[in-house]
Amino acid sequence: MTAIWPFETVLVANRGEIAARVLRSVKALGLHGLVLHHKADHAAPALALADGIIEIEGATPVAAFLDGTQIIEKARTAGVGAIHPGYGFLSENANFCAAVAQAGMVFVGPSAQAMALMGDKVRARAFVAARGFPVAPSAIEDDDPETFADRARVLGVPLLIKPAAGGGGKGMRIVRDLAVLDAELAQARREGLRYFGDGRLYVERYVERPRHIEVQILADHHGTTLHLHERECSLQRRFQKIVEEAPATTLTVQQRKAICEAAVGIAAAACYRNAGTVEFIFGDGVFYFLEMNTRLQVEHPVTEAITGLDLVAEQLRIAAGEKLRLSQADIRLDGHAIEMRICAEDAAAGFAPCTGQVLAWHTAVGAGIRTDAGIMQGARITAAFDPLLAKLIVHAPDRTQALALARTALRETVLLGCGSNIGFLGRLLAHPLVLAAELHTGLVEAELAALQRPTLPPQTAQAVLAAAALASQALLQAAEAVPPMHAAMGAWRN
């Protein structure tokens, strides 16, 4: 711990589980932690942890968290020295990053230039390819909008259409039949405009049954760029990750070395500072650069588990100008970690978001089990925000034991009052393909039917109905209304 920090007060410009998680490290370092709050969030663990709360407003709750001007102004008034953006919201917004610096505060993350470079997926691809790192064959619209569709056609199917200004898997479409290419391109353009304000596209050759492998990067302002090993994030649905693991056990030592070193090379070439993640598509023994995420990611805890490091603490130290105390050789790889994203989604109804109120919330406890929760008893879960409620992370000596520990921990995680994917996660982690680590990004979609909750067996139905009946005031009152003698006689007939 440094004796002197250039900033005393850190604002976590985020909400939910990540806000609580970042605050924990902020306070553990002896710093003062503030958090943003919108009235749509009324019971949140982050609020209890924070030393102070900055209220924000907006046309919608999400709009409030995207209002960089308001946030910076209120942060300055509150005497904030550094802003940690979390993930999502403004975390990869280069303008916000620059504005924070201009306002005299430290942005806990990379520079605006690095963010702008990697934020433009087309530019980022070109940058990475030019430096000799592997990228998937592609057609970029910007190169020549007139011939874009034809060049895409030349690539052949299967293709992946991506918005140039996109990220986090949103707005992407797979095309397997050239006959629908034009229609798909048109739809992707509309969505790109709607979600990212930018309709530009690029198209990449799609690897069938690809694995999503990403590498955690940490770089200081003194010339050191390290990797903290890779993560496997192939269990996804519609490009949203569901379960992440570290390390990627089915890669060979050489493959892991190649990917990690490529990631370090890419980050260094981009003059990347602080924490970031380089994402790759891996299939048929080769890997291609996918994109770089210029922020701390949701699944960072699995890396923390196997390396024994606190990534947020490292981020804060780097932002404070400290030199990284670790060298690449010092980075441990200890056992296997798995993270499950607990979301308010109904797996039986196409993962439609669920709403409700947290009537009961119990997390699993024990060695190797960690829960980062964005909810607490009494919290309202609405459609206002992302459905991620909590992350359950387990750490064990090997993958088999980690899977077993994950299943046990899931069974001990109780959420009542809002639908969730906890049951679905348990079934996913018991699926033979998952147990055999035969993962690919299409696995969940392909196995959806097999992963559905089986129909209620009669004995279970009996228990559930009995519980509901015995807990029901209405049924109890009806039974109690019967005079004692008649109750004792039961359904007697003469």
Place this chain on the structure above:
Amino acid sequence: MRHILRVEGQTHHVALAGPASARTLLLDESYIAASLTQRVGSEASLTINGRCMVIHLAGTDDCRFIWLDGEVYEVAVLEPLTVHARAASAAGGLEARAPMPGNVVALPVSVGDTVLAGATLVIIESMKLEVVIKAPQTGRVAEIRCAVGRSFDKDAVLVLLAPEMES
């Protein structure tokens, strides 16, 4: 007349009977000896025909959440009068409800408009999925209970139709 319990789309007729010391559960055709003891918080102990199990319970009769063996079930406990009266009500075909929670993206109709069955009433968006809500039958738009940009919960009535006036 028994209470009506619904779970996973199935309907059951249930009552509690017998003296307080030895309650019997009347569940459809079966008689079951059962008891429930609340423990701490949402945890409870359920005994059925001598078999004991740990469960978690929360909610109200409108929606009782029950955790058993790693899965959560939702049970609605309904008064028979409510169910039979509702079945009689003619409101069924005139309500356009939200199939999931979300936000309104577009509202192309106004109060007083005549719409044909299948016409677009509302376009909603939920987790980046767009869904078109259509008129369940031909009629007149009587009430609009949503607005562009505002959010709503699952099953919320978004638009109420009135039957087309007989000429």
Place this chain on the structure above:
Amino acid sequence: MLRRIDSRLDTASASYQENYAHNQALAAELSARQREARHVRPQRDLDRLSRQGKLFVRDRLAQLLDPGTPFLELSTLAANDAYDGGAPCAGQVSGIGIIAGHEVMIHADDASVKGGAWYPLSVKKIVRALDIAIENRLPVVHLCDSAGGFLPLQAELFPDRMHAGRIFRNQSILSRMGVPQLAVVLGHCTAGGAYIPALSDYNIIVAGTGAIFLGGPPLVKAATGEEVGVEELGGAAMHSSVSGTADYAAASELHALALAREIVATWPMPGKTTVDHAEPEPPFYDPDEIYGIIPKDPRVQFDMREVIARMVDGSRFHEYQPDYGTTLICGYARIWGYRVGVLANNGVLFNDSALKGAHFIQLCDKARVPLVFLQNITGFMVGREYERRGITKDGAKMIMAVAGAAVPKFTVVCNSSFGAGTYGMAGRAFDSRFMFSWPNSQVGVMGAEQAANVLAEVKLRQLAREGLTLSDEAVAAIRDPVLAEYRRQCSAWHATSELWDDGVLDPTDTRNALGMGLSAALNAPIGDSRFGVFRL
């Protein structure tokens, strides 16, 4: 606690076995007759109900009553020996059940029997149900679904004092007493039947099947030439929104029955009369053994204490005057926790037993202890010695005591019920709240054998005066038909058919029936203890 009766019953004896087989067969016969009367209907009648969207009356009852609660059905076998057996249960279901925790008298038309038409015995059954409601202050639920009076027998169900008009008079009296009534109109309520919902405090009408009108469409057309349909004349919509005759319109039978339950739930819980009550205890001896106690031959004597021991709580009994008037057992016991005074016959009534009975009835009346009469009586002792001792006076004292007792009385005809002994033992005319018979029982002015002998004797003396004597066969030819007819008239099946009782019970069901009867009776206050003049 009272002492337990010391049972001397030898369940291994030949007589026990013989009696057991005989009585169990009778119980099985009762069960079969009831099952048939309750459930067996021509398929076309059940189909017709289905087509009309109507539930069978017993399904309506199942929905109306609280789940898992008892139902004491009265006079199930009414009309079983009448109308060529064409009116099972007299087309009515009546009984006491629990609705939303309230004890309620239910009267329900059975539309699967001749469209629910009222036969003379149907009217008698309804009037009896309402009489019970009045005496015990029981709220009433009427499930109305009747085609009206059975016209061919109108002279036996319409004009007299206790005929159909008495139903409406009883309803009015119940209302005056502040005892609530609810009618659910599940079919047509025509002419007189229309007054049942009209005279009820609350009524519900089912849309599409329920209708209320003083005259139906055919009658209206015949009377004034007006042509009007059922719905417009007296349907749910019109009566619940225009005339105000109906309080609630229900869309379906289930809706109506659910609504009925909610209405009953709003009624105030009556204050119950307090009598001595303790925690109930099942009998120590097995009630099943009663089958082996009652002799196959009704003339054989047995000890009623053995029956009492298998009916009362813990088989406990405090006998009063155990050494005096030994042909009448008197004593205190509990049934389902309620203290009761029990009178039971161990032979004919003599002077001393009649006096003992009269005295014991007064003791119970003063102490506010309900009375249970277990009849096994062939009559008072006759003969010169007994007349000189005043057996008629002493019998009169017992009758005066029975008639004057204000506490609730319950009568069970366990075996014989002949002659004036019936009166002293609270027979039908003496206002027991409930009167039940066992399948083996007989009731009449005298036993069938005796009656047949007396009639034959009269005939023989008449012929002798004309100088004729008859052969044995000729005597039998006169005697046997009389005997057969008397046997039929004395049987429990005939008695219950005519509603001379409130139902035939399996002996092992008697304890529960009395328990429910006692509980129901305590909804009414117990009047002051006053008696007429005892001829001393």
